[in-house]
Amino acid sequence: MRLLRHRRLAATPREGGDPVFVGFDEQNAHLPDALWLTQQFPKVRVAIRAGNHMLQRIAAREGAGLALLPHYVARAEPRLRLCVVGPTPPQRELWMVTRRDDGRNPAIRAVGDALVNAFDANQSLFQAPG
Template sequence: MNFDWNDIEVFLAVARSGTLSAAGRQLNRSQPTIGRRIQQLEKQLSLTLFTRTPYGYKLTENGNSLIETAEEIQQKMDQLKGCVKLLNEQPSGVVNIACGESFARLLMDNMGRLTFQYPEISIQIQTGIQFVNLEKGEADIAIRSQRPTNPNLYVRFLGHCRYAVYASSAYVFQHPESRTEQRAESCRWISYHDSESVLPVTRWLRQQVPPEQIKLYCSTLMALLQGVKSGQGLAALPIFVGKQSQDLIQLTPALTDLNQETWLVLNRNAGRVQAIKAVSTWIGEIFDQLDDGCFRI
């Protein structure tokens, strides 16, 4: 049995409205066209679906038997059309990303690829270590150093962010002990401010370096990085950040006792929005392309 699936829409319109003219107005087709489609459907099914009366069309017993199934098919067809529309539409809208400063720098360095592929997407990046509630819409996507336990959140492990100790070439020249194992006790160090003490790198520094050797405290990565560049001391930096600064010298291999877990997090329902899905895929690709020296799975 072969028939036009669009005739289901015509069948339902006539069944609901009771007349060919009303169904025609609903579907933006002429009354004769609607009549021909009903006749064609009845012929293809070998069933009489309507009783013709002076007052309109009334469902027969056969028609009543098919109405529920026809409505289910129509609903599925509408869902299919909606899915196809989403797939064909260019993702657009504002996507809010919450992450630390180092990852914000990484995203900015790769932003050109996203804007070229999805010019209708706008990105809003909020940096800081404060917690954002994705379920309340405070952000669409977050990059976090701890895995959330909320089952309503989608999480993807991005890898371990690897750190090393860095200093400026001028500082290393003036303080050759910075290249030795005595650097913790003999060199000046730069750390994040106490308000940033939840950061793994801050906790590591407190364990490794005497407090009297920490001479400069910063609340932002930009300030800390500038302090290292200007020769104010040593600092533990993400290797992918240190590599971007040609005037910095990496003094240690990747620190084995400082591997910061990194997780991509988004609301499960938000993941169905095309723009958010596109941006989360882009973020995953950025981290996948980092070499093992900077990032380790």
């Protein structure tokens, strides 16, 4: 994940201004992304709070502020660009959990294998550009 902004956003730390963020709403303040953002930028101004990454992407696209988005979400919006303003958020693992007995079920195993193959084939979507 990286902080992304729309090209029209006026003030960024590199341009001498204080960053303005698109943040998480209070129902999602416990999520790892929201916690990291609060820890790294405790006094930053939040222009808008949204409950999911899709709404945050829209707000960033419209110039509301910087948004901490997964790469695969941000890449779907060509008007956003990478804006590094601090340390890189830690990567997170993705787990698929099934019950022990489900491992023998051919349908569940097929879905699990398909998901693993899909993520393997599309790794570049989940990694930082360049």
